[in-house]
Amino acid sequence: MQFVVSSLLNGIAYGLLLFMLSSGLTLIFSMMSILNFAHAAFYMLGAYFAYQISAAIGFWPALLIAPLLVGALGALIERYGLRKAHRFGPVAELLFTFGLSFLAVELVQLIWGKAAVDYRIPSSLQGALFTFHGTSYPIYKGFMMAVSVGMLLALYAGLAFTRIGLIIQAALSRPDMVQALGHDVPRIFTLVFGGGTALAGLAGVIGGNALVTEPGMAESMGPIVFVVVVVGGLGSLGGAFVASLLIGVLQTFMVGLDWSLIDILRALHMEPHAAPALARLSLTQLAPIMPYILMVVILIFRPRGLMGARET
Amino acid sequence: MTAAALRLANVRKSFGRTEIIRGVDLVVHERERHAIIGPNGAGKSTLFNLISARFPVTSGSIELKGEDVTGLRPFQIQRRGLSRSFQISNIFHNLSVFDNVRCAVLWSLGYRYSFWHRLSRLRDASDRADRIIEAIGLSRRRATPASVLSYAEQRALEIGITIASGAEVILLDEPTAGMSHSETQDAVALVRRVTEGKTLVMVEHDMSVVFGLADRISVLVYGQIIATGTPAEIRQTPAVREAYLGTEFADA
Amino acid sequence: MKTLFSRSRLLVLAAYLAVIVIAPLLSPKGYWLSLLCQIGISTVFALSFNMLLGQTGLLSFGHAVYFGLGAFATIHFLRAMHEHSFSFPVTLLPLAGGAAGLLFGIALGYVTTRRAGTTFAMISLGIGEMVAASSLMFPGLFGGEAGLSSNRMTSPGWFGITYGSQLQMYYLIAGWAFLCILGMFALTDTPLGRMANAVRDNPERAEFVGYDPQWVRYLMVVLAGFFAGVAGGLTALNYEIVTAETLSASTSGIVIMMAFVGGIGHFAGPIVGAALITVLQIVVASVTEAWPFYFGILFTVLVLYAPGGIAGIVAEHKRLYDAGQLGRVLQQYLLGLVPFALCCLGIVTLVEMAYVLANSSEPGNAPLHVFGVTLNAARPLGWAPPVIAVVVGGFLLRLVARRMASRGETVVTSLLQRQA
Numbered sequence: 001m002q003f004v005v006s007s008l009l010n011g012i013a014y015g016l017l018l019f020m021l022s023s024g025l026t027l028i029f030s031m032m033s034i035l036n037f038a039h040a041a042f043y044m045l046g047a048y049f050a051y052q053i054s055a056a057i058g059f060w061p062a063l064l065i066a067p068l069l070v071g072a073l074g075a076l077i078e079r080y081g082l083r084k085a086h087r088f089g090p091v092a093e094l095l096f097t098f099g100l101s102f103l104a105v106e107l108v109q110l111i112w113g114k115a116a117v118d119y120r121i122p123s124s125l126q127g128a129l130f131t132f133h134g135t136s137y138p139i140y141k142g143f144m145m146a147v148s149v150g151m152l153l154a155l156y157a158g159l160a161f162t163r164i165g166l167i168i169q170a171a172l173s174r175p176d177m178v179q180a181l182g183h184d185v186p187r188i189f190t191l192v193f194g195g196g197t198a199l200a201g202l203a204g205v206i207g208g209n210a211l212v213t214e215p216g217m218a219e220s221m222g223p224i225v226f227v228v229v230v231v232g233g234l235g236s237l238g239g240a241f242v243a244s245l246l247i248g249v250l251q252t253f254m255v256g257l258d259w260s261l262i263d264i265l266r267a268l269h270m271e272p273h274a275a276p277a278l279a280r281l282s283l284t285q286l287a288p289i290m291p292y293i294l295m296v297v298i299l300i301f302r303p304r305g306l307m308g309a310r311e312t
Numbered sequence: 313m314t315a316a317a318l319r320l321a322n323v324r325k326s327f328g329r330t331e332i333i334r335g336v337d338l339v340v341h342e343r344e345r346h347a348i349i350g351p352n353g354a355g356k357s358t359l360f361n362l363i364s365a366r367f368p369v370t371s372g373s374i375e376l377k378g379e380d381v382t383g384l385r386p387f388q389i390q391r392r393g394l395s396r397s398f399q400i401s402n403i404f405h406n407l408s409v410f411d412n413v414r415c416a417v418l419w420s421l422g423y424r425y426s427f428w429h430r431l432s433r434l435r436d437a438s439d440r441a442d443r444i445i446e447a448i449g450l451s452r453r454r455a456t457p458a459s460v461l462s463y464a465e466q467r468a469l470e471i472g473i474t475i476a477s478g479a480e481v482i483l484l485d486e487p488t489a490g491m492s493h494s495e496t497q498d499a500v501a502l503v504r505r506v507t508e509g510k511t512l513v514m515v516e517h518d519m520s521v522v523f524g525l526a527d528r529i530s531v532l533v534y535g536q537i538i539a540t541g542t543p544a545e546i547r548q549t550p551a552v553r554e555a556y557l558g559t560e561f562a563d564a
Numbered sequence: 565m566k567t568l569f570s571r572s573r574l575l576v577l578a579a580y581l582a583v584i585v586i587a588p589l590l591s592p593k594g595y596w597l598s599l600l601c602q603i604g605i606s607t608v609f610a611l612s613f614n615m616l617l618g619q620t621g622l623l624s625f626g627h628a629v630y631f632g633l634g635a636f637a638t639i640h641f642l643r644a645m646h647e648h649s650f651s652f653p654v655t656l657l658p659l660a661g662g663a664a665g666l667l668f669g670i671a672l673g674y675v676t677t678r679r680a681g682t683t684f685a686m687i688s689l690g691i692g693e694m695v696a697a698s699s700l701m702f703p704g705l706f707g708g709e710a711g712l713s714s715n716r717m718t719s720p721g722w723f724g725i726t727y728g729s730q731l732q733m734y735y736l737i738a739g740w741a742f743l744c745i746l747g748m749f750a751l752t753d754t755p756l757g758r759m760a761n762a763v764r765d766n767p768e769r770a771e772f773v774g775y776d777p778q779w780v781r782y783l784m785v786v787l788a789g790f791f792a793g794v795a796g797g798l799t800a801l802n803y804e805i806v807t808a809e810t811l812s813a814s815t816s817g818i819v820i821m822m823a824f825v826g827g828i829g830h831f832a833g834p835i836v837g838a839a840l841i842t843v844l845q846i847v848v849a850s851v852t853e854a855w856p857f858y859f860g861i862l863f864t865v866l867v868l869y870a871p872g873g874i875a876g877i878v879a880e881h882k883r884l885y886d887a888g889q890l891g892r893v894l895q896q897y898l899l900g901l902v903p904f905a906l907c908c909l910g911i912v913t914l915v916e917m918a919y920v921l922a923n924s925s926e927p928g929n930a931p932l933h934v935f936g937v938t939l940n941a942a943r944p945l946g947w948a949p950p951v952i953a954v955v956v957g958g959f960l961l962r963l964v965a966r967r968m969a970s971r972g973e974t975v976v977t978s979l980l981q982r983q984a
Contacts, residue, residue, distance in 0.1 A: 035682045081868065088871045091623055094685060095824060095871075098625075099864035102817065106857040110918050219813065223693040226686040234683055285701055292694030296675050299687065303678040364772070390774040402772070404765040407758075415762045418755050419774035425783055427756040434755075477774060 002135045007253045013141045015248020016148035020203040021221065022228040022240040023152065024196035030235045031168070031192045033090065034082065037097035039200050040222030041104035046070045046201030047208025047217065048108055051119035059122035063147075063205055070201025075194030082193070083186070101218065109215045116214035144206050151202060168192060227291040231298050233308020242306055247291050254287035315378065317342045317481050317511040318363065318394075323372035325355075325362055325535075332358050334535035336372070340481075345512045347522045350532035351555070356515040357399060359532065360485050363513075364396040365389050376481065391419065395479035399486045399515075401466040405459035409450050409469055412458050414441040416476035441476065447506050448472040449498075464495045468502065475506045482507055484514040488521055500525060531555070577746075584738045588731060595846075597730045603842045604737035605798045608744045610822040610834035612791035615748060617820075618828035619757065620784045621764030623685045624676075625816055626692025630789040632811020633668050633695070634661030634796025636706060639806045642714040654716055654727055658740050658797030665793015666786060673785035677778055680767060684781075692816055699808040711807030714800075727801070737798050744791055749831060751787065760784050818845075821863050827875025836874050853923070854915045861911075896964075903960035910953030917941040917950065 025039045049069050053062035077100065085096040121140045128136030159165035168188060170178050179185040211217070228247060232239030259267075260282040286293075298305060318340040325333040332355045340346045348356050361367045363374060365386045373382045381389050404412050414431075417440045423429060431437070445451055448468045453461060458469060467487065475482060487503055488496045500521055503512070516522045522529060523543045530540045531552050539549045546552055588597055609631055616622040638661040645652055676687050699706040706712065716733075717726045727733050751757045759780050762770045767777040800806050809815065818841065826837020841859075848855040870877055884890045913934055920932045921941040932939045932946075940946040 029682075033682075035686065037685075081864075084868045085871075088867075090682060091617070091621070092867055092871050094623060094682065095820070096864060096867045098817075098820070099860055099867055103857070103860035103864060106854075106860055110854075110857065110915075110922060113922060223689050223813075227690050230679075230683060230686055230690065281701060289694050289697045289701070292690050292697070295687065295690050296694070299675050299678045366768075385776070386771045387774050387776050390772055396772060398769075402766060402769045404762045404769060406765050407761060411758060411761075415758060415770070416773040418759065423755040425756050425759070425775075425779060427751055427754045427783070427787065429754055430750075431753045431755055431758055473769070473773065 003256060006135045006137060007256050008249060009137055010141060011249030011252035012245060013144050013148075013248075014252055015245035016145055016152075017203055017207050018225065018228055018248050019241050019244035020148050020151065021200055021225045022232070022244055023155070023237055024199035024203075025225060025229055026232075026235060026237055026240050027199075028193055028196040029229075032189055034086075034093050034193075035097070036193075036196070037094060037222075038101035038104060039097075039197070040218040040225060041101040042070050042074060042197040042200040043204040043207070043221055044108060044213075044215070044218040045073070045104060046204025047119060047213045048112060048117070048204075049201070050205040050208060051112075051117050051213055054119070054122070059125075063202075066205045067198045067202040070204070071194040071198025074197025074201075075190050078190045078193035083189075101222070105215050105218055112215075114215060116212050119209045119213040121209045140210060144210060147202070147206050151199070155199075164191075224291050227295045230295050231291075231305055233305025236305065236307040239305055239307030247294065250294075251287050251290055254283040254290055257283040259283050315342050316340065316375070317344070317377055318513065319375040320363070321373045321375070323359075323362060323374065324370045325358060325367065326370045331370075332535050333362065333369075336532070336535070336537055338530060338537060338540070340511060340513055342480075342511055343509060345507070345525055345527045346514075347526035347529045348513065348515050348532055349517070349519075349522055349529060354532045355535045356532055357485060358535075360396060360483055360515060364394065364483060390477065390479070393479045394481040394483065395474045395477050396483035397470050397474040397485055397487060399489055401463075401470045403458045403466060403469055403473065406457060408455050408457055409445060409461070410441055410454045412469055413444050413472050413476050414438065416473045417441055417444075417478075420477040420479075444472050444476050444506075448502060464491060464499075467491070467499065471499075471502060471506065475510075479510075481511045481513070484512065486515055486517065488516065488518050496521065580745075581742065584742060588734050594730070597734055599842065599846060601730070601734050601737050601802050602846075603839050604734070604741040605795050605802060606819075606822060606838035606842050607835050608741050608795035608798065609792055609819055610826065610838040611745065611748050611831075612788045612795065613819045614823045614828055614831075614834045615751070615760075615784055615788040615791070617823060618830075618833070619752065619764065620760040620781055622677075622680075622781060622784070623688075623820075625685055625689035625813070625820070626676075626695070627688070627788075627792060627819055628811045628813070628815035629672065629692050629695045630665040630668055630792035631796040631799070631815065631819075632699075632806070632808075634665040634793025635800040635806040635810045636712065636796075637661055637664030637793070638797035638800040639712045639714050639804075640705075642716060642718075642800070643712070645718055646714065651718065654718060654801070655725070655736060657716075657801060658794045661797020661800065662790045662794040665789040665791070665796065668793075669786035669789025673782050673789065677781040677785055680777065680781065689813070692811070692813055696808060696812050699811060706808060707806070709808075711805050711809075713805040716801045716804055733802055737802065740794060740798055744794055745835070748791060752831060756780065756783055821859065824871075825863065825866060825873055827873030827877075827879075829872050830875035830879065833873050833875035840874070852916060852919070854919050857915055858912075900961060900964045903957045903964060905957075906953050907957030907961055910950045910955075910957055913939070913950035914947070914954065917947065 021039065021043055025036055028034055028036050028039075046066050049066040050059075050062040053065055081096060081100070082093060085092045125140045125143050127139050129139045129142045130137055159169060167178060167183055168191075178188075208217070224247070228240055228243045231247070232241070232243035260280055262280060263282075316339050318338070320336050320338040323333055323336045323338075324331065336359060348359065350356055358367070362369050365381070365384055365388075369382060373380055375381065376389065376392055376394055379392065381392060381394075384392075404415065407415070414437050417437055418424075421434075421436055421440070423434070423437070442451075442454075445454055448471060450461075450465060450468055450472070453465060458466065461469060467489075471484065471487060474484070484503065488499045491499060496518060503514075504525065512525075514525075526543060528540065528542055529546045530537050531546065531549075532538075533555045538555060539546060539552050541549070587600055590596070609627075612630075613624070613627045616624050616627070638657055641652075641657060641660045642654075644650075672691055676684060676691055679687060700708065717728050725732055727736060759770060759775050762773075763775070763777045763780045770777050770780070796810070799810065822837040822841045823834040824837065825841060826835065827833025844859070845855065848858060852858075866873065872879070881890060881893070884893055913932070916934075917932050917939060918941070924942065932941055937949075939949065
């Protein structure tokens with residue numbers, strides 16, 4: 001029982017982290033039709049900046065400063081790099097962000113080395129939030145959830161209720177019209193890109209110490225974020241939300257369940273005769289590729305994703 | 313009685329809660345030249361998009377040469393002999409004029425997805441493409457990349473691609489949009505030439521083109537056809553004059 | 565109208581053939597032959613990638629899947645040959661790789677081509693990661709961390725060729741590369757090949773001339789998978805070992821760079837790119853640890869300023885030459901040469917200093933020797949010269965560029981505009 005509860009809570013925390021990442025990506029894509037291949041790199045930079053800043057002045061300032069730094073960097077990159085690449089079409093934009101992601105990893109390795117850095121959970125957030133039948137649920141996971149939910153609510157409120165939010169929503173579907181009305185659409189693009197990357201940076205700040213902070217974190221997180229977006233449906237925030245939680249919870253459960261197909265068959269009182277290697281694999285072993293399998297299934301049966309628009 | 317090349321029965325189309333096409337019945341006879349006119353926003357382009365399956369209908373049926381084609385994909389409709397042009401030139405910008413047209417003839421010649429035929433050796437494809445290029449007057453620009461063509465040349469290429477497959481039913485979406493008077497006259501002559509013996513349905517705003525070219529006219533207002541008839545009949549219909557033509561037309 | 569194999573093209577082919585045949589004899593050093601072999605393999609791989617990107621407009625971040633699975637299939641076949649003692653001409657073994665690439669293209673291509681454009685790119689990444697991750701889950705098939713190895717010397721084949729020597733291996737690679745180049749080039753002149761271009765330019769219009777764009781893309785993925793698989797087979801035979809690295813994301817990334825740097829808009833672009841990147845990879849890597857960083861910079865700068873790649877730059881200069889403008893352009897380049905060199909030198913020094921600092925074991929001392937001068941990366945003052953070089957060089961470069969633009973010297977700007 002405690003396994004179910006703790007896995008559920010952990011899965012939701014992880015899923016919310018995924019949603020923070022995929023929502024930034026979805027916003028950027030919906031607004032600018034740019035797929036930011038380097039999105040996970042901004043996540044990585046958020047973690048590393050937070051590590052450096054918290055080593056200097058502490059975790060709480062880092063929580064505020066690091067995402068802003070990452071967002072500023074994102075805005076600069078949009079203004080001076082992405083905008084140039086835009087002239088040459090979507091392939092060039094995608095390749096530019098690809099080159100960026102590559103450079104970011106190299107840069108991080110250059111400055112902080114190839115090994116993982118010791119970015120720790122602050123002592124004020126260590127310890128258990130509550131214990132449930134012997135397993136304790138860490139405070140920090142609760143903190144992660146709180147930050148994620150808080151940030152996303154703020155984002156929603158910002159988009160729905162502020163003037164700039166309304167302009168952004170309008171520019172989402174009719175950038176030309178919004179520009180004709182006198183708004184500085186290129187600047188809005190820069191703002192959205194900076195905002196999206198800041199979100200990714202924030203995810204890095206809170207996720208980097210719970211998970212691991214190393215140069216490979218971008219490469220391990222990046223593809224999963226893309227899977228979330230494909231499964232949820234490109235351009236759909238709601239879809240990204242559902243997909244993030246689904247994948248987060250499912251993967252966490254699978255990691256904890258050391259059952260193999262053979263075990264399952266045996267539990268159903270069926271004894272398999274021939275056991276191919278596939279059947280001997282446990283769910284734990286399959287967990288890393290579960291998101292991709294889910295993506296394949298979705299692509300076969302519902303290519304537009306769970307909540308995506310039909311491709312005309 | 314000539315057979316119906318195209319038959320629309322109670323076709324409706326909604327985008328969200330807004331109904332754009334509100335129950336259209338239309339019959340276009342074989343080898344007829346049929347124009348669809350109407351005020352801006354009436355839904356003419358939407359209707360074209362429905363017929364050519366660019367959008368799916370919300371309800372109703374579309375028959376092409378007696379066969380129900382509702383719900384088919386665009387390439388399936390194209391293969392059954394209906395071809396359409398676009399209001400904004402929809403060409404293959406990196407390919408030459410020649411390649412643009414040749415791509416449009418390939419399927420009808422049966423080459424399908426072949427990767428074993430030497431394309432440059434396919435005489436029938438090259439000859440057919442060259443004949444069409446000559447018909448649309450772009451022989452001198454044969455090797456030019458399509459993106460470099462002038463606006464009128466691109467419109468001509470657009471028509472060329474549309475008729476290249478040899479489809480019997482041709483849909484032209486505002487073929488003379490944005491053209492000067494002389495360009496329009498050339499375009500009309502071109503359209504008449506290349507649609508000889510075929511069924512033509514076109515959307516047009518230029519009344520001189522419509523009345524000069526069309527055998528029958530349908531008037532689309534707010535997603536419904538309020539009148540169908542010969543140009544003379546349409547001129548007389550008071551509902552049409554009220555809705556669309558206005559007093560200026562009464563003198564034309 | 566040029567036919568597929570016009571006289572000038574045949575001349576180029578003959579010249580290329582001559583180059584391939586003579587190349588190994590140019591240097592007795594062992595590494596030269598290995599380099600040529602790697603270039604040959606990369607050429608086929610990069611060309612197969614460009615069938616998707618340049619020809620069909622599909623950017624795949626997971627093309628290494630077909631390459632790697634082709635390599636694994638070939639090594640398995642070879643191992644089976646040794647284990648079960650049956651003979652098969654090793655010369656034809658890359659076909660096993662090709663067959664694997666083809667089959668996986670059929671299976672995986674169906675899933676990946678359900679969507680197009682940006683979504684396709686993401687899906688290809690996901691599939692690539694899935695296959696790479698799976699490879700560690702099935703050690704029987706993929707050899708786990710250590711990979712799978714075998715021996716390409718089986719019983720003597722035709723004319724007593726055993727492929728024991730690297731030279732024989734080179735000619736095998738060269739022969740297959742030549743055939744694959746011919747094959748992929750011939751494919752560009754087929755109905756499918758041309759419709760792939762049409763789908764790249766305007767998939768909607770392609771649908772309205774009777775073609776299903778998804779089917780066109782799918783077939784191209786399958787065919788590209790075949791050629792990538794052949795390249796995989798060649799790499800299996802060449803190195804006699806295949807690891808999970810062969811189908812990893814970094815292999816997919818390198819082939820993107822090769823094709824792009826060479827030029828995706830021209831058929832020969834990836835050939836140039838494969839050679840250049842392979843040489844850079846081996847030569848630059850032997851000189852500095854920072855070579856991936858330089859690659860990243862080169863790639864990103866090209867995306868922003870020359871997305872047509874090297875082939876695009878050459879084509880542009882040929883246009884200038886035809887227009888009689890080449891002399892003027894060269895003058896401008898000369899003007900900007902010194903600031904550019906200064907800027908580059910500064911950047912390189914900065915990067916190298918950073919690496920030296922990161923790797924130095926002595927606190928307070930991280931020496932870098934450049935042009936007989938020793939700079940200490942551990943001290944802030946040591947960073948001054950390269951920073952100055954970058955700032956001054958960059959400033960002068962901008963000055964030159966502005967001056968050229970203001971004087972109506974729009975050639976360089978036209979160079980920037982008429983790309984890809």
